[in-house]
Amino acid sequence: AQSVTQLGSHVSVSEGALVLLRCNYSSSVPPYLFWYVQYPNQGLQLLLKYTSAATLVKGINGFEAEFKKSETSFHLTKPSAHMSDAAEYFCAVSDGNTGANSKLTFGKGITLSVRP
Amino acid sequence: DADVTQTPRNRITKTGKRIMLECSQTKGHDRMYWYRQDPGLGLRLIYYSFDVKDINKGEISDGYSVSRQAQAKFSLSLESAIPNQTALYFCATSDPRRPNQPQHFGDGTRLSIL
Numbered sequence: 611a612q613s614v615t616q617l618g619s620h621v622s623v624s625e626g627a628l629v630l631l632r633c634n635y636s637s638s639v640p641p642y643l644f645w646y647v648q649y650p651n652q653g654l655q656l657l658l659k660y661t662s663a664a665t666l667v668k669g670i671n672g673f674e675a676e677f678k679k680s681e682t683s684f685h686l687t688k689p690s691a692h693m694s695d696a697a698e699y700f701c702a703v704s705d706g707n708t709g710a711n712s713k714l715t716f717g718k719g720i721t722l723s724v725r726p
Numbered sequence: 727d728a729d730v731t732q733t734p735r736n737r738i739t740k741t742g743k744r745i746m747l748e749c750s751q752t753k754g755h756d757r758m759y760w761y762r763q764d765p766g767l768g769l770r771l772i773y774y775s776f777d778v779k780d781i782n783k784g785e786i787s788d789g790y791s792v793s794r795q796a797q798a799k800f801s802l803s804l805e806s807a808i809p810n811q812t813a814l815y816f817c818a819t820s821d822p823r824r825p826n827q828p829q830h831f832g833d834g835t836r837l838s839i840l
Contacts, residue, residue, distance in 0.1 A: 653816065654769075654816065654831045659828055661825075700768055702769075708776075708822075711824070711826070713774050713784065714829065716769040
């Protein structure tokens with residue numbers, strides 16, 4: 611069975627500062643990993659995904675994440691935060707036995723606040 | 727038009743009522759999923775269906791049932807709603823022929839049970 615840990619429920623950064631949202635996973639098979647963003651009162655939007663190709667994955671809106679097998683991590687970063695980045699972010703791992711896009715296990719989510 | 731449509735978008739109802747949430751998709755995907763989102767808990771899988779004849783329980787299926795009426799339709803029912811089923815519910819689809827493509831999510835149904 612797979613699991614995802616997102617430490618902390620809230621991160622606050624200043625506009626222009628580095629954004630770092632942490633995600634650690636557990637999986638008995640090679641994992642497929644995802645970051646989703648949810649803006650207030652909206653649905654889920656895929657930021658980026660790792661499906662066993664390049665370990666450094668670039669996504670939308672300037673976000674990227676690096677898959678580190680030795681650390682079982684998939685942390686999300688953005689060099690310079692923008693006010694529009696304020697949202698809730700979810701890390702997720704899929705059941706590798708049934709495909710990268712199969713049933714997902716989500717972390718509990720991290721709320722990102724951006725201070726002017 | 728949205729590829730994955732959930733109806734209703736919002737619903738307020740009373741304890742003990744039977745409720746059905748509907749999901750329809752135009753993507754032609756075989757696989758469909760129901761998740762619920764609770765503050766501080768993320769999203770959790772309720773039920774999933776890999777094709778019309780295949781339905782499986784997820785992590786939190788107690789109190790819920792589903793029906794896969796066709797490839798394009800996957801309904802979630804609460805037979806006797808209780809307040810702790812108040813949550814945001816998401817339907818999603820995926821295509822097993824394109825395993826590197828992510829799941830597609832609907833916009834969610836916000837359900838409140840009084």
